[in-house]
Amino acid sequence: MPAAFSRLEVAVLGATGSIGSSALDVIARHPDRLRASVLAAGRNVGALLDLCRRHRPRHAVIDDASAFPALRDGLRAAGLDTRAHAGDALAALVASDACDTVVAAIVGAAGLPSTLAAARAGKRLLLANKESLVLAGELLMRTAREGGATIVPIDSEHNAIFQCLPDAHARGGLRRIVLTASGGPFRGRGRDTLAAVTPEQAVAHPKWSMGPKISVDSATLMNKGLEVIEAHHLFGVPGTRIDVLVHPQSLVHSLVEFIDGSTLAQLGLPDMRTALAVGLGWPERIESGVSGLDLLAQGGRLDFEAPDQEAFPCLRLAFEALAAGGTAPATLNAANEVAVSAFLQRQVGFLSIPALVEDTLAALPPIAADTLEVLAEADREARRHAEAAVTRLT
Incomplete structure (x- = not known):
């Protein structure tokens, strides 16, 4: 095995989700080559503790700060030396020597800060968080080039x-x-x-x-x-x-x-394990568990x-947002997140999803997306508009 690929320390962000589960399955197949050193989850402390018992990472991060005591105490009760962290620590942790490789699988805009931090620090970035590219694609790609990061899409x-x-x-x-x-x-x-x-x-x-x-x-x-x-x-x-x-x-x-x-x-x-094995082993090929x-x-x-x-106008809306450029993709993404959440909570119907997105895009013309602050404000404004529209429909 080349020295460059001696045991990789891997941070799995979104560890309790489906992509995180697949990543950990591949990692566990190569104990001499890969180790899950950082596991991060949103609010499911029980599931995160189960993963810590199985994979024994050096660090565990829960995004919901109110759940931090339960994570800390659960790790102690399990006799693990895994260090507990709250969500605000995640960006600094992925930029540190705690990991070489980052599986970015946090769903939604919440995954952007940690993804950017990993890119800035020159990590190998296995990118499953599509919102990072939709919201801030130019910024992320530039940051990765300047930081010397390798992006492998998952x-x-x-x-x-x-x-x-x-x-x-x-x-x-x-x-x-x-x-x-x-x-x-x-x-x-x-x-x-x-x-x-x-x-x-x-x-x-x-x-x-x-x-x-x-x-x-x-x-x-x-x-x-x-x-x-x-x-x-x-x-x-x-x-x-x-x-x-x-x-x-x-x-x-x-x-x-x-x-x-x-x-x-x-x-x-x-099976997502194929793409994850490509990212974890690149440029070599490693076993994924997929036939x-x-x-x-x-x-x-x-x-x-x-x-x-x-029948499915969301695809057209995405092409139009890409052509419009600037903050339009961020507006598209934020409005869609709000609309999908409302649908899953049975507040609006299925066809209201594209309608809400189109209404938000029409109401908020794009501006130049020069900074993360501009993109964050576009995201917030789109969410406010879409949430108000949902309220009017319910």
């Missing part, structure tokens, strides 16, 4: 593109990127059939196991819209050269087309279709 689609475009030489001949989408649980349904769908139906993703917010985003196609914005920043490709195809089998995770007519695609079973792809066993066919942007 979304299956962007990880696929990363594998197909390993170097600048390949990117020089790139014509376009094609992101694939499963279509979510409502693929093939017309807009007039979606008004009465329930949160339970929306989170029942046909292929992937994800948290409720990301599952709803997949059902509305907003998830794919956010990924378009991410791809623009990660790979330096304008939105006019990024396309989306619905691929219900979820075996082709993305495609890249080159100017010579060649198209490369990355295929694999729909190889048997196309015959999967039905022997691969289908593709155009997304229905009339």
